[in-house]
Amino acid sequence: MPASAPPLVLMLQLDAADPPGRLAQWLDDAGLDVQVVDLAAGAPVPALDDAAGLVVLGGTMSHDADVTYPFLPAVRAALRAAVSTELPTLAVCLGAQLLAVANGGRVVPNPEGPELGAQLVAKRANAANDPLFRPLPIAPDVIQWHYDTIATLPPGALHLASSPVCEHQAFRLGRLAWGVQFHIETTPEVVRGWARADAPDLADYDLDRILARAEAVHEDIEQTWQPFAAEFAALVRDPSSAPAARGIATSTAEPITDPAAIRAALAAELGAARSPLPMPTLRPRQDG
Numbered sequence: 001m002p003a004s005a006p007p008l009v010l011m012l013q014l015d016a017a018d019p020p021g022r023l024a025q026w027l028d029d030a031g032l033d034v035q036v037v038d039l040a041a042g043a044p045v046p047a048l049d050d051a052a053g054l055v056v057l058g059g060t061m062s063h064d065a066d067v068t069y070p071f072l073p074a075v076r077a078a079l080r081a082a083v084s085t086e087l088p089t090l091a092v093c094l095g096a097q098l099l100a101v102a103n104g105g106r107v108v109p110n111p112e113g114p115e116l117g118a119q120l121v122a123k124r125a126n127a128a129n130d131p132l133f134r135p136l137p138i139a140p141d142v143i144q145w146h147y148d149t150i151a152t153l154p155p156g157a158l159h160l161a162s163s164p165v166c167e168h169q170a171f172r173l174g175r176l177a178w179g180v181q182f183h184i185e186t187t188p189e190v191v192r193g194w195a196r197a198d199a200p201d202l203a204d205y206d207l208d209r210i211l212a213r214a215e216a217v218h219e220d221i222e223q224t225w226q227p228f229a230a231e232f233a234a235l236v237r238d239p240s241s242a243p244a245a246r247g248i249a250t251s252t253a254e255p256i257t258d259p260a261a262i263r264a265a266l267a268a269e270l271g272a273a274r275s276p277l278p279m280p281t282l283r284p285r286q287d288g
Helices: 021-029 072-084 093-100 124-129 187-200 209-238 259-270
Strands: 008-013 033-040 054-058 089-092 107-108 115-120 139-148 148-150 158-163 166-174 177-178
Touching: 008 021, 021 033, 054 072, 054 093, 054 209, 072 089, 072 093, 072 139, 072 148, 072 177, 089 093, 093 107, 093 148, 093 166, 115 124, 115 158, 115 209, 139 166, 139 187, 139 209, 148 166, 166 259
Parallel strands: 008 033, 008 054, 054 089, 089 177
Antiparallel strands: 107 148, 115 139, 158 166, 166 177
């Protein structure tokens, strides 16, 4: 008998500045048929009828920039449909913000300012019951590059990860939809492109240090997040294997937000701590 076709995953690219990067390759390596739909180049948002999974990438625009980016309402509609039909979904950075607002959450400019470069996020206690986040280190490396934040999660969402300046770093909505505020798909070249584009607005930030740290951490990100992508691919192949989302009482789900505590957790789990880049990294003050 002929082998069955691999499950189809639609990957929506919202912005040329945030390409599929390594994530598309990881999902392909895990046995999925990844079809990148380049909305930034004018492709329409496709119907989800034949898709076994959905991935929505990030972008430089705001979540509500519908006039300039008229495909955004259709992306939000697709994310609502994916949640309601339990289509396995992974939404990254802007994609996570769109997933949140499409289902009743709220996104605002981050009052703490931008979150940039290589950082750590800390798992919340809810991650202990989550099929994707349970195997991760307690404080995995990620790449950050965002100015807005998810201020309010959608009703019923489970909070999975935090950072010192951005509370809602990851969440699960329903049984099969995940949003991550951070990036796992980048290459050093992509991050350098973001820094060049934003340099006029980041004159007070030490971009050289941010970029050096980001370049150094990509190998560690691959070691952590490629298996995460493989676990997501396994859920795409067999959605019935995902248990119903079960939350842990808020009183026992306090985040690790102190940088020293994050470093101590890494030391305990990994055997060696690596100091994170301060959030965010400013240039040293020059006297005179």
